[in-house]
Amino acid sequence: MATLIDNLSEAAKARAARHPEKQKRPDSPIQRKPDWIRVRAPVGEVFSETKKLVKDNGLVTVCEEAGCPNIGECWSQKHATFMILGDTCTRACSFCNVKTGMPAPVDHDEARRIGEAVVTMGLEHVVITSVDRDDLDDGGAQHFEDVINAIRNASPKTTIEILTPDFLRKAGALEQVVDARADVFNHNLETVPRLYLSIRPGARYYHSLRLLERVKERDPSQFTKSGIMVGLGETKEEVMQVMDDMRSAGIDFLTIGQYLQPTRKHAPVDRFVTPEEFRAYETIARAKGFLMVSATPLTRSSYHAGDDFKRLRAAREAELAKA
Incomplete structure (x- = not known):
């Protein structure tokens, strides 16, 4: 019993270190996942190689920091989403497992190391995301530009997908990244x-x-993409309204996935949305005019991103051919 209590205490200390702002929140029990949302534990030689490459290059991945359920599948295929600008976020979203606090200074050599990792892994498509950096005057826009340029220089044929923060109150940041x-x-x-x-x-x-609408206004050729989580207490009608808002902003690609509660201190899961409901959301979204839709319980922003990008580009070409 003492050992169990000690282990629980260590787990609580680890949670407190990552999320000090959430420690006064009441605990919410973590619900048992249904069969359709369970995944295999990460194993295999390629998974281990990817993990070693990330560690040896001093890189951070959202796969690890956010506790993504798809890490085993993706890393076993040498797919990883690099998280730039450190591992500590200045926001305190109640759904997110990324560490919260004051970030370290920007690592200006990170762009070079990511470019090298893209070459080593032979990536045809790479996803770059970041923590929120409200402490920086540009919200990290210059670093996004540096990373994009480093990848272009190291691997010109690799297509690049970025998942950005909102650059709230950061004048000129969005334009620089676009x-x-x-x-x-x-x-x-x-x-x-x-x-x-x-x-x-x-x-x-x-x-x-x-922000997403402004991307399209500045560069109509760039694909825009956005996603939501379900199972937080939203209604079907609210989800459909978000779809309409996205289409009004010209968003090309919609992702919808099930919210999973990282710890007892995070927002609780209201319910587990069934695969049938996800299929219904996909049908509705396609009818509303999105070029690409991914709606499954395990869908995440960068899940199958490379294959989805090829489908997205093909869908645009087919649409242009009709014009």
């Missing part, structure tokens, strides 16, 4: 407007929506 010309510009709305105060308190729904 002008770096990634192939896909992703920024997640995460949830419906009604739930922002409890789920994403540091962000603003209409600012995020407008």
Whole structure:
């Protein structure tokens, strides 16, 4: 019993170190996952190689930091989503497992190491995301540009997808990142407007929506992408309204996945959405005009990103051929 208590105490200390702002929140029991959302433990030689490459190059991945359930599948195929600008976020979203606090100074050599990792892994498509850096005057825009340029120089044929923060109150930051010309510009709305105060308190729904619209206004050739989680207490009607808002902003690609509660201190799962409901959401979204839709319980922003990018590009070409 003493050993169990000690282990629980160590686990609680680890949670507190990652999320000090959540420690006064009441515990929410973590629900047992249904059969359709369980995944295999990560194993295999290629998985181990990917893990070693990430570690040896001093890189950070959102796969690890956010506790992504697809890490075993993706890393076994040498797919990893690099998280730049450190491992510590200045926001305190109630759904996210990335560490919260004051980040370290920007590592200006990170761009070079990511470029080298892309070459070593032979990536045809790479996804770059970041923590929020409200402490920086540009929100990290210059670093995004540096990373994009480093990948272009190291591996010119690799297509690049970025998943950015909202650059709230960072004048000129969005324009700088758009002008770096990634192939896909992703920024997640995460949830419906009604739930922002409890789920994403540091962000603003209409600012995020407008950010994606501004990407299209500045560079119509860039694909735009956004995603939401379901199972947080939203209604079907609210999800469909978000779809309409996204289409009004010209968003090309929609992802919808099941929210999974990282710890007892995070927002609780309201319910597990069934695979049938996800298929219904996909049908509705395609009818609304998205070029690409991924809606499954395990869908995440960068899940199957390379294959999905090829489908996205083919869908645009087919649409242009009709014009």
